[in-house]
Amino acid sequence: MSDISEAGVVDAVGKDLFIGGKWTAATGGKSFPVHDPSTGKVLCEVADATPEDGKAALDAAVAAQADFAAMAPRERGEILRRSYELLIARADELALLMTLEMGKPLAEAKGEITYAAEFFRWFGEEAVRIDGGYAVAPNGSGRFLVHRQPVGPTLLITPWNFPMAMGTRKLGPAIAAGCTSVIKPAAQTPLSMLALAGILVEAGLPAGVVNVVTTSNSGGLMEPLIRDGRARKLSFTGSTAVGRKLLEQCADKVLRTSMELGGNAPFLVFDDADLDAAIEGAMQAKMRNIGEACTAANRFYVQRGIVEEFSRRLTERMSALPMGRGTEEGVVVGPLIDEAAVEKVSSLVADAADRGAQVLTGGSAVDGPGNFYQATVLTDVPKDAKLATEEIFGPVAPISVFDTEDEAVAAANDTEYGLVSYLFTNDVKRALRVSERLEAGMIGLNQGIVSNPAAPFGGIKQSGLGREGGTVGIDEFLETKYIAVSL
Template identity: 85%
Template sequence: MSTVTESGVVDAVNKELLIGGKWTQAKEGKTFPVHDPSTGKVLCEVANASKEDGLAALDAAVAVQNEWAATAPRERGEILRRAYEKLMQRQEELALLMTLEMGKPLAEARGEIAYAAEFFRWFAEEAVRIEGGYAVAPNGSGRFLIAKQPVGPSLLITPWNFPMAMGTRKIGPAVAAGCTMVIKPAAQTPLSMLALAQILADSGLPDGVLNVVTTKSAGGVMEPLIRDGRARKLSFTGSTAVGRKLLEQCADKVLRTSMELGGNAPFLVFDDADVDAAVEGAMQAKMRNIGEACTAANRFYVQRGIAEEFSRKLTERMSALPIGRGTEDGVVVGPLIDEAAIQKVSELVADAAQRGAKVLTGGATVDGPGNFYQPTVLTDVPGAARMASEEIFGPVAPIAIFDTEDEVVDKANDTEFGLVSYVFTSEIKRAIRVSERLDTGMVGLNQGIVSNPAAPFGGVKQSGLGREGGTVGIDEFLETKYIAVSL
């Protein structure tokens, strides 16, 4: 909308903590800055919560848990439905807000708002489909009643790369299941979550059901909540390293956990594939969100017969991508989130080049303000290169050649991660065979995007625990209770 301005969308967001339905300053009055990654300038200051603020948020969630759990499923679903509609009505301003704090181009930000809203629509429908069971005991003397009940107060931690969608993907099933929440958004991108919290309040979510704590001290605020014992669930999206630490903390109180962690996605292209379709899929799998996604293709394996053609066409596409501030018309590649991200990508590319990889395009930062890195394609990337085992999280596509199916499956599985993989082939038997052999929770078969609110999202090995979305997503916030009935 022409009336939407950058300063306007930032000013419209409440930048305090949301605790028990009230917007409040941090107890110590502290704040921290939110930066525009395309310019480095400060957009605003938001409340910097302390441990005491976090515990107050948990107090609020615990206080209303029983009342919220007793709310009719239809009522919970209607709240989510209204929130879905408000997200779509405000898509333009919310997209601009996200672009300002995270950097992704406006077109992608609009897409994320629509994607985020779909989680609310999906779980609005799932709220009334929570089912139990009834069975006759094997000896006939009694009956088994199976009930599904809310886990209870839940702690939610979301990342910076999809600041709205990762919120709705967790809040949606928690609301539908009847759980109260304390959510901590990433310090780099708190504004989208604060805006989302207000939308939920405006949609009728009762006070205390959702509490938001923004903070620069993630561990200092969240660890006491985990160890407190009253929260019964932690859902985290972020790095595997942080996930391991959180799992150790959760073990003390035996909290239910959902972990959506790092990835190292292999992208397999067999020589019977449609090369143009594979290149298109590669662009989607690599460049969604500027490559800053756990689902991003991290290792490209191309069969020798088409390796030259695939590399040439991918290079042509990557080198033509417009780079700039996400608010500018036509921009496809925005800035990375911060200086640390630029440094890591630069180090990984330099390491690969030193080990013999060839840079076909890109391979350098962009001069000027902001955290920009050129879209990059590398070929002849050796297995010893760091980017073969480390998540790149940037616009870099490393290509290696393979000869046989067994060889490439072994290479694809040779990682501690197992979130998603991509396979391009026109041979149906190979498609099924390879998809089943890959050690990942998801497979993109002849397509470069797998995320869908109606499908179960999650990985195996050190890419995480549990699933988000789909018909199983709500189960992460439900406990199964067995009631034995004697006749």
């Protein structure tokens, strides 16, 4: 990585809006800064789209929809395949760009590029597998034809914590299905999406199929597009609070929606678990992306017989993690995304400590520059602590004890969220029994990572609607049309 300059990867990315296949300045020439969370310094300025710019992007998507829907599925798949190859070829540069704007360590950023690319490879293969049907009517007098076609222009909103993968996870199935889109990345991390736009053009994506609008005013830009009525689907990844507002807006025009919202993942460790595997899984589930993930383990429940040993070993691992700027070799704990994130984590830990939780390691923010917070382990966390119900989004592992299986399941399900749950046990019967009882869309059984482009990703309860990835991911971008044929 030493031969790749930080300034070089930032300078190589377009800073304007990408509308109708062209780089376009925002109305009035407005822009906003993108900061390096490890230093607080401004990396660059990018275009700040207005509602008028948003309308122009939707105009371009609508204009391109009919021709793109008619494109051969194989051709759409080949565009995604070429995009996959370009992402892999440029993984080092793209990883550095991501680390600069988001903060995650370089090794993890490169892992995300690989993960992001896989969505393009997977959905490139799914493009030619869109199925239909032909059946005889029950009375024999006619035939049923079932045809699946693109839902139409889509609105896509991605978060800052996985700035490339959340884009490809939405764009992959949209392109494969034949849908055009307007995509709005988070204001904190727009550069990865702008770089992806350039890659899609290079791979041969027609003008207007993907339009990227960056803005400092997400609501002001997106609400008029939702209420416009010409877009037929919204896909959003972000907080449950924002998701609720978007659902209300979508109801006005009855837009199809898929939502990947907040999480409050429980991590259950039974006393018959492989403790080595449980500790390794805990580190993955907690510290992936510095804890800034909806899938991050938020609450650790450990059976009484092993809680002391588990807490000791987890504390040893967490306290030994190197902290620093993500571009530095060996760093595992990078900065949180901004000052507000540090303040939230600090508040949650202080509240737990005030209520009786014990801090085994960490427990405080690090003086600047940068938005750093120590890797932290808490034990004896009371049920009324705020971090027992709120998403932490930081490197904090709160541990509570349980005695019985019923107690563990009840504690795990005692949340409005239901994205993912983690379970460690070597008892096969218990593994199946508890997995079925846990109220979550995904279960990590004896492993700390569940995300895979070939598997359906999504939650239940207030963690979202619909699924992304897997064989069902493309369904979110397709309508089913039934044609009755009389013989």
